Amino acid sequence: MKKRVRLHDKTFETYITEAQIMDSIRQMGRQISEEMQGKTPIFLGVLNGVFMFQSDLVKSFDGPCEIGFVRYGSYEGTQSTGVVRQLIGLDVDWLRDREVILLEDIVDTGNTVEQILADFSQAGLARPKIGTLFFKPDAFQKSYTVDYVGMEIPNAFIVGYGLDYDGLGRNLPDVYQIVETE
Ligand code: IMP
Ligand code: MG
Numbered sequence: 001m002k003k004r005v006r007l008h009d010k011t012f013e014t015y016i017t018e019a020q021i022m023d024s025i026r027q028m029g030r031q032i033s034e035e036m037q038g039k040t041p042i043f044l045g046v047l048n049g050v051f052m053f054q055s056d057l058v059k060s061f062d063g064p065c066e067i068g069f070v071r072y073g074s075y076e077g078t079q080s081t082g083v084v085r086q087l088i089g090l091d092v093d094w095l096r097d098r099e100v101i102l103l104e105d106i107v108d109t110g111n112t113v114e115q116i117l118a119d120f121s122q123a124g125l126a127r128p129k130i131g132t133l134f135f136k137p138d139a140f141q142k143s144y145t146v147d148y149v150g151m152e153i154p155n156a157f158i159v160g161y162g163l164d165y166d167g168l169g170r171n172l173p174d175v176y177q178i179v180e181t182e
Pocket of ligand 2 (some may be wrong): 050
């Protein structure tokens with residue numbers, strides 16, 4: 001039975017359950033743990049959408065690690081504006097010579113991560129690894145590789161588990177998809 005929720009002017013229905021999300025996060029956690037053996041990575045999350053994913057991922061990471069955040073913004077409503085603004089920047093001295101895993105809730109067009117990679121490069125930092133819970137391959141327009149992907153999804157707008165529609169929906173434990181026809 002699908003659940004529906006109304007946020008602002010739009011209706012959304014359940015699409016990916018909390019249990020499915022947790023399975024894919026635990027799998028990613030195991031993979032990163034194996035690859036990071038003997039290292040102390042920094043999990044650098046892109047706020048705000050990443051907060052739930054980052055929290056669950058680091059709990060399934062087996063080993064020492066540090067945690068930090070950056071904040072970038074590009075979305076207005078359900079569309080990317082294409083202009084990515086830095087709101088909380090990179091702590092360059094802390095990140096230098098560290099194993100950094102940049103964490104996103106979702107990689108859509110890829111603009112946000114591209115801008116962050118440019119900022120790493122401009123600061124003289126090595127390219128970080130990139131991990132995302134959701135990936136929209138049909139929207140992605142970039143040439144860089146996303147190292148860790150939780151789930152690939154079709155090109156539709158989703159909310160829940162950290163992701164929002166104009167500020168709402170981040171607290172929903174499941175992921176909901178927009179209902180286009182009502
Ligand atoms: P990109 O720059 O187009 O890759 O988009 C990245 C950012 O846009 C993500 O970190 C999200 O904050 C937001 N975003 C992209 N797709 C969605 C979606 O389907 N729902 C909610 N936010 C999204
Ligand atoms: Mg985000």
